[in-house]
Amino acid sequence: MRSLIARWDLDLAEPYQVRLRRTLGDAGTEAALAGAPQEAMATLGEVLLTPTRIYARAILATRETLVASGTDLHGLAHITGGGLVGNVPRALPDGLAARLDPARWRMPSAMRLIGALSGMDDPELRATFNGGIGMVAILGRDDLPAAIDALAGHGVTASLDGEIVPAESVGGARYVEGPLDGPR
Numbered sequence: 001m002r003s004l005i006a007r008w009d010l011d012l013a014e015p016y017q018v019r020l021r022r023t024l025g026d027a028g029t030e031a032a033l034a035g036a037p038q039e040a041m042a043t044l045g046e047v048l049l050t051p052t053r054i055y056a057r058a059i060l061a062t063r064e065t066l067v068a069s070g071t072d073l074h075g076l077a078h079i080t081g082g083g084l085v086g087n088v089p090r091a092l093p094d095g096l097a098a099r100l101d102p103a104r105w106r107m108p109s110a111m112r113l114i115g116a117l118s119g120m121d122d123p124e125l126r127a128t129f130n131g132g133i134g135m136v137a138i139l140g141r142d143d144l145p146a147a148i149d150a151l152a153g154h155g156v157t158a159s160l161d162g163e164i165v166p167a168e169s170v171g172g173a174r175y176v177e178g179p180l181d182g183p184r
Contacts, residue, residue: 001048004117012045019044020109023116032109039109047110055135058154065150066143075138079130086127088136088162089174097170098136100162101180108132123177138164 004010010019017040020029033040039047059076066072075091088098107122111132115125125131137158139147144160151158163180170176 001114004114008117010044012043012048014044016040016042016044016047016109020113023113028112028116032112035106036109050110053134053156055156058151058156059135059137061154062137062147062150065146066139069143069146071140071143073137073139077136077138079133079136083125083127083129084131084133084136085175091136091138092164092174095167096164097167097174097176098138098162099165099170099176099178099180100133102126102131102177103179104159104161105132126177133161136162 005012017029017033020032024032055078059073063073077087077091079087084100088100092098102122107125111125111129114129115121120128122131137147141160148158160180167174
């Protein structure tokens, strides 16, 4: 990020919305801010320096909820360096793969900006960063409503964004992107 700030001589005190409009245009800015209207009045520096979310308490509470109902989380992946591609497969046993559907979540506006300034497309943003997914929880489909409710109780918005499939069904890959087989 520092190299982009230097290369584009970005002013961290500049209104974020102004920077987005100059980089993404009007339509791109409106789309980028639709999911985060609070960013419209922030500065570029405030948005770029927003601390990462800490998921520990929310995940522990979710696990407690699931265990109380007789089930548990099957895996977790905190999406850091290496993006979704590098982190999600580590939460899976051999022979299984994750299929995530990027159409099911909104890319954060800051990633849209980084992509535009760096020339990175959406797949590259998801492979390098996290594309807007900071934590992946692997659990049974029947456990999804309880997990979503438990996470919401801790201020974490969660959704069904992927599924676990046999790796052989996706050519041996451990991570693929595409539409899900099941319902939302």
